[in-house]
Amino acid sequence: MNTTVGVIFSSINDEQVPELTKVRSKGSIPYGGRYRLVDFTLSNMVNSGITTVGIITKNNYQSLMDHLGSGKEWDLARKEGGLILLPPYSDESEMLYKNRLEALKGSSAFLKKCKEDFVVIADSDAVYKLDYSKVIEQHIATNADITLIYHEHESENSSYIILDTGKDEKVKSIEINTHAKGVKKHYINAFVARTSFLLNVIQTAISRGYTSFSKDILLAGLSTYKIYGYKFDGYYSSVSSLESYFKSNMDLLDKTVRKEIFGDRDIYTKINDAPPAKFTETAKVTNSLIHDGCLIEGTVENCILFRNVKVSKGAVLKNCIIMSENLIGEDCKLSYVVSDKDCIIGNGRLLAGYEKKPYFINKGTRI
Amino acid sequence: MLRKKECVAMLLAGGQGSRLYALTSNIAKPAVSFGAKYRIIDFPLSNCINSGIDTVGVLTQYQPLVLNEYVGNGQPWDLDRTFGGVHILSPYEAKKDTSWYKGTANAIYQNIRFMKMYDPEYVLILSGDHIYKMDYDKMLTAHKEAGADCTIACMEVPLKEASRFGILNTNPDGTIYEFEEKPKQPKSNLASMGIYIFTASKLFKYLELDEQDPKSEKDFGKNILPAMLNAGEKMYSYRFEGYWKDVGTITSLLEANMDLLGTVPNFELRDSDNVIHSRSPLAPPAYVAGEVVNSLIANGCEVEGKVINSVIGTNCIIEEGAEVVDSVLMGNIVVKSGAKVNYSIIDEEVTVGVGSVVGDEKSVACKVEGKTSGITVLGRGVEVSDGAKVAAGEIVDKSV
Numbered sequence: 001m002n003t004t005v006g007v008i009f010s011s012i013n014d015e016q017v018p019e020l021t022k023v024r025s026k027g028s029i030p031y032g033g034r035y036r037l038v039d040f041t042l043s044n045m046v047n048s049g050i051t052t053v054g055i056i057t058k059n060n061y062q063s064l065m066d067h068l069g070s071g072k073e074w075d076l077a078r079k080e081g082g083l084i085l086l087p088p089y090s091d092e093s094e095m096l097y098k099n100r101l102e103a104l105k106g107s108s109a110f111l112k113k114c115k116e117d118f119v120v121i122a123d124s125d126a127v128y129k130l131d132y133s134k135v136i137e138q139h140i141a142t143n144a145d146i147t148l149i150y151h152e153h154e155s156e157n158s159s160y161i162i163l164d165t166g167k168d169e170k171v172k173s174i175e176i177n178t179h180a181k182g183v184k185k186h187y188i189n190a191f192v193a194r195t196s197f198l199l200n201v202i203q204t205a206i207s208r209g210y211t212s213f214s215k216d217i218l219l220a221g222l223s224t225y226k227i228y229g230y231k232f233d234g235y236y237s238s239v240s241s242l243e244s245y246f247k248s249n250m251d252l253l254d255k256t257v258r259k260e261i262f263g264d265r266d267i268y269t270k271i272n273d274a275p276p277a278k279f280t281e282t283a284k285v286t287n288s289l290i291h292d293g294c295l296i297e298g299t300v301e302n303c304i305l306f307r308n309v310k311v312s313k314g315a316v317l318k319n320c321i322i323m324s325e326n327l328i329g330e331d332c333k334l335s336y337v338v339s340d341k342d343c344i345i346g347n348g349r350l351l352a353g354y355e356k357k358p359y360f361i362n363k364g365t366r367i
Numbered sequence: 368m369l370r371k372k373e374c375v376a377m378l379l380a381g382g383q384g385s386r387l388y389a390l391t392s393n394i395a396k397p398a399v400s401f402g403a404k405y406r407i408i409d410f411p412l413s414n415c416i417n418s419g420i421d422t423v424g425v426l427t428q429y430q431p432l433v434l435n436e437y438v439g440n441g442q443p444w445d446l447d448r449t450f451g452g453v454h455i456l457s458p459y460e461a462k463k464d465t466s467w468y469k470g471t472a473n474a475i476y477q478n479i480r481f482m483k484m485y486d487p488e489y490v491l492i493l494s495g496d497h498i499y500k501m502d503y504d505k506m507l508t509a510h511k512e513a514g515a516d517c518t519i520a521c522m523e524v525p526l527k528e529a530s531r532f533g534i535l536n537t538n539p540d541g542t543i544y545e546f547e548e549k550p551k552q553p554k555s556n557l558a559s560m561g562i563y564i565f566t567a568s569k570l571f572k573y574l575e576l577d578e579q580d581p582k583s584e585k586d587f588g589k590n591i592l593p594a595m596l597n598a599g600e601k602m603y604s605y606r607f608e609g610y611w612k613d614v615g616t617i618t619s620l621l622e623a624n625m626d627l628l629g630t631v632p633n634f635e636l637r638d639s640d641n642v643i644h645s646r647s648p649l650a651p652p653a654y655v656a657g658e659v660v661n662s663l664i665a666n667g668c669e670v671e672g673k674v675i676n677s678v679i680g681t682n683c684i685i686e687e688g689a690e691v692v693d694s695v696l697m698g699n700i701v702v703k704s705g706a707k708v709n710y711s712i713i714d715e716e717v718t719v720g721v722g723s724v725v726g727d728e729k730s731v732a733c734k735v736e737g738k739t740s741g742i743t744v745l746g747r748g749v750e751v752s753d754g755a756k757v758a759a760g761e762i763v764d765k766s767v
């Protein structure tokens with residue numbers, strides 16, 4: 001049997017969502033009423049049979065550590081392998097890593113110790129369900145050096161890596177940060193390689209002073225390495241702005257999306273005990289996700305409510321994402337609001353954003 | 368290193384719960400679901416950890432599979448410990464005297480060696496069929512301050528119900544001068560809650576004495592407590608004020624579930640100082656699109672129909688056009704479109720078919736006489752076929 005180790009970048013492109021990453025890294029952004037973004041990639045790995053996962057952190061990883069703990073909720077509290085946090089360290093300078101390649105350099109000590117044949121490297125800002133062992137099967141069948149996972153969809157902005165692949169899925173060209181209209185093959189920042197191959201690549205990169213994974217390894221290596229694409233055609237969304245965060249969350253109100261993401265296999269997450277959600281005589285709830293611990297006395301429409309949110313009498317919430325431990329006062333009217341954890345919204349407040357620009361409330365704010 | 372625990376709890380969880388009928392055909396009473404996401408045993412286990420007691424023996428006998436799996440290593444209650452923690456204690460085969468537990472006292476007697484491993488000063492005896500939040504540490508403090516040999520937790524019950532309980536007759540200082548098990552003419556309304564703290568040495572002594580008595584029924588209420596009282600040991604009552612409910616019958620189980628509803632419920636689960644822990648399932652938040660009024664909905668539910676005055680457990684699906692009123696749905700239940708469920712308790716893994724009718728409106732059903740006073744009960748795994756009708760007060764354990 002081929003064995004695989006996983007590596008997750010928990011803190012790449014944090015600056016894309018400054019609101020949500022002020023107090024945490026991207027991987028620990030609360031999502032979907034119960035989860036943190038990292039849960040999806042991590043659960044994919046666990047559900048693919050991976051039992052050793054290294055998580056590369058950068059700064060602000062206290063919240064991530066608190067969430068992951070020993071890894072027992074992912075069945076990753078192991079004597080052999082399991083969940084291993086890889087905080088940044090540098091033997092050359094005092095600087096934190098600035099890009100993916102430097103981050104990988106930092107994790108090469110971890111990878112060298114791993115006995116696993118293959119490695120899956122993935123970001124933690126996307127929501128999808130994929131069995132990585134299928135990617136590895138294709139990787140072996142095509143005798144590839146690197147297999148990049150891609151998803152076909154319309155481009156939203158220009159900070160993507162777009163692949164062009166032939167019928168055999170061999171990558172013909174790679175475009176970085178181009179603005180292309182129409183449905184394209186977007187690399188989803190997840191790839192598979194042999195562990196030994198990747199370590200060689202990292203070693204070469206260090207000795208030659210390379211800095212960019214996409215430019216110096218992928219683009220420059222197109223002719224020397226066998227780079228293949230793996231087509232993932234399930235549901236995929238990623239969080240690259242507050243707008244896409246909002247949209248991706250709201251996708252969960254769609255039954256087919258919920259079924260694909262949550263059906264048949266579990267998405268693991270940290271468990272906090274809360275009593276079942278309570279709906280009182282005055283509660284009116286339509287098309288919403290409500291987590292255990294909520295107390296609903298008001299009206300809730302097209303919303304996602306995390307644990308222990310109280311919606312007081314007369315309050316009306318429409319198209320909102322309210323994170324855990326929020327108190328929404330009486331007769332408030334909230335529309336297109338994203339409220340971070342531990343906020344108190346006083347009685348009678350009127351707050352509204354817009355679909356493309358939700359009104360964001362910082363963690364712990366009192367309004 | 369000192370290997371010692373001041374207080375060890377022993378939780379009697381072997382009860383068959385025969386008055387819960389179909390709900391306990393395959394599982395022990397403490398494993399019966401309660402309050403949408405709990406099992407009855409979550410309450411005493413959570414009380415233990417919230418009271419600082421981290422060593423608990425759970426004595427099982429009747430249908431222990433679900434219970435064993437549920438308790439597991441005790442991690443959901445923080446009772447996975449290197450020394451102490453929760454342990455399932457089943458009857459076992461010994462060189463001589465191999466036997467099932469013959470009574471509550473005998474069950475504890477057979478596990479004297481377990482208790483002695485921790486060299487406890489005190490032993491707390493609990494039962495696994497009550498819903499309540501209690502700080503056992505306060506009771507232990509009272510026991511120590513009084514210098515008691517045995518302290519019995521008790522509470523006032525309506526006098527007309529007193530004959531269902533063990534009744535304590537006490538002096539003004541709280542000492543007990545008489546203990547009557549289910550008296551026909553109760554002299555007081557102070558009922559034993561089945562929660563005892565013993566000074567360990569006394570407990571071991573009286574268990575051993577009782578074991579040698581061939582006439583004994585090996586029961587705490589009938590034998591151990593009266594024997595200690597007759598011998599002049601110091602027995603104290605400990606008054607508990609708060610919510611406490613024996614959920615040993617269908618009606619009391621439904622009532623206790625309903626006690627959770629409302630803005631100011633009779634029994635409050637939203638209590639950050641006394642969190643009731645449970646093996647919370649990994650389900651996404653509940654999706655609610657229908658009408659939900661005065662109800663509890665656990666994670667993993669998909670509600671597109673109507674839910675009124677009900678408790679809906681984890682991963683239930685209430686389809687569009689379906690209606691659930693005054694009922695308890697335990698978990699993994701599908702109520703298909705057009706189906707009506709009224710005044711019922713439905714166990715896990717049940718499917719209620721399209722357009723079928725289960726039970727009758729509460730106002731009508733509660734006049735039906737029978738074992739369940741009009742509450743309809745569907746046992747685990749029952750399938751109610753499309754268009755079928757289950758009359759009020761029926762107990763169903765085979766698919767219809």
